Amino acid sequence: MTNRASLQDIADQLGITKMTVSRYFRSPEKVAPATREKIAQAVKHSGYIHNRAPALMSRALSRTIGVVIPSLSNQVFSALVDGIETITNAESFDILLAHSGYDPKVEERKIEMLLSYQVDGMILCETEHTDRSRAMLKQAGIPVVECMELPEAPIDMVVGLDHKAAAFNAVTRMIASNKQHIVYLAARLDRRTMLRQQGYEQAMWEAGLTPQTVATPFQSSFSQGMKLLQQALDTFDRVDGIFCTNDDLAVGAMQFCKNEGIRVPDDLAVMGYNGLDIGLTMQPKLTSVVTPRQAIGIKSARLLIDVINGKAPSDKLFDLGFSYTAGESLS
Amino acid sequence: MTNRASLQDIADQLGITKMTVSRYFRSPEKVAPATREKIAQAVKHSGYIHNRAPALMSRALSRTIGVVIPSLSNQVFSALVDGIETITNAESFDILLAHSGYDPKVEERKIEMLLSYQVDGMILCETEHTDRSRAMLKQAGIPVVECMELPEAPIDMVVGLDHKAAAFNAVTRMIASNKQHIVYLAARLDRRTMLRQQGYEQAMWEAGLTPQTVATPFQSSFSQGMKLLQQALDTFDRVDGIFCTNDDLAVGAMQFCKNEGIRVPDDLAVMGYNGLDIGLTMQPKLTSVVTPRQAIGIKSARLLIDVINGKAPSDKLFDLGFSYTAGESLS
DNA sequence: AACACCTATGTTACACGTAACATTTTGTTG
């Protein structure tokens, strides 16, 4: 393997010290124009690539943030990361990205890896963590933002929304549109799914209705949505609405309706969750709870970088709320 | 900020040297059981987190691979990364993940960042790179795998499939099912879309048929699929089949058929591309070209790690081919 | 001319895990 060029190589070549070359990269205005020009040439010629290992060794900031998302194929998290990068790009921070597959054990491994790179802060998208994850983050002494949810035992700061309240509001809305036999469609029984179920159940009980749920432990998908609706229709006497734990299930269910000639929303009201683009391409458009994930990303990164820069946060918990898509699958 | 515990801290505490503690982590069997136990206690108590910065400074392997994917919300790449991690986990390599948003300029920045962490190898999912990207990778002297496609000017190694051949095969299959007036539906006119068009056209010419294309520069989506099929039917006298550049378009087109009472496949055969889950929720199920993305991930990582470990690769280019979903939208 | 001040560059020390080699301790065998 070719040895990579170092600052020293460039400096030797020009008869100067590596300190000047280092300055050239980080604050060129402190280097004399003539020297700057010489260095520029030499850098171009040698193809120097910055090596951040030595900087990581000093106790200086790495200007890097670790981000752990649960899944790589979910628009929710891609929008979240977009939001984060809006801020990190502007502040010239880098992000180091990892994914956990919704598994706290995997998350632990990824947190360990990111910490080993001396990240200055961490954004986590889940609220369930192993004890070791919590201990490592504490020991690392860096600011942490948990986002998407409002955890019961926050590590540090939180930016998210109340999924139980959102679900409650959504189901109450369905009931208000004159649906009474609303079934909850759930997949991958994680914490957020449970929270939404709680909101759903509370809304049903408060309206004097009986909650009924069909669930699968599998990852949610369009085809799971079809299967779950089928199952709901097979299981329960009457079904005139479904509250889906996410838009994948909802779209799959609407597809099922199309195939089976079930009219939406007349025969069956459909409420999704997340407000993905795909819902708006359906006929009728899917009504869905919109989670402000880009805003969550922006706020999370903003908050984290401010704290890294020594500012005291105005608060430790930010609830960014929710809204609805302009859908027609409800009434 | 609390100073993180170092190996030295643990060693001091036990009256041994940090070298022994270092050994405890990397080859515990070389440490006496009694010492091992003592260290384990101290480590647990201090909450030590490994710091890889010093190791990155030596010329030793970082046991880390950089991966750049175009998008964080595409099942194709999530499956690819899954495949990669199958291997990296087994070989105790870490991956550093970045995404480029399909933009070579952004890819360049991400490549630079990953190289600054001294990754031992790089997996890229696109074949268009800036000159600087190529120069940096060359200078870094690490093995590189480009995956998904078979580029004309490979940087180093390639694991992918021939999209032109796949398209040719798919269209030939449509023709064999007695369709003659097949239209190509294209969106976001990137390289892969073009390659598929070439395959389509070749298949048509070879069968003595005339290729006909409708295209949009916009990002593909369900609604684009609907619009494009509408446009095709308006533009051409007879249409009895469509070859869609991806499943989004195909699903949109099939929905259009459902709305308009066009029978699939009797009136119109539909062929998709990628074999995503949603295609299987359609009625009839969408027939689609399946790209072996998990296998591509596995092969890419296997190859890269072998080369990192000093093995000479048996070949520099691996075409993993394609298959079809068990769909019913063809005949 | 003396002084303060600025700009450009240099000098020194440091961060900390690990490879390579050295030394000590323990175990084994004739």
Place this chain on the structure above:
DNA sequence: CAACAAAATGTTACGTGTAACATAGGTGTT
């Protein structure tokens, strides 16, 4: 128990960008 092998631990040096401080040379002011 001497002699040697093996196991366990220690010693030394290294990599490379950067903070902090030092110095050289130049400019301007009184």
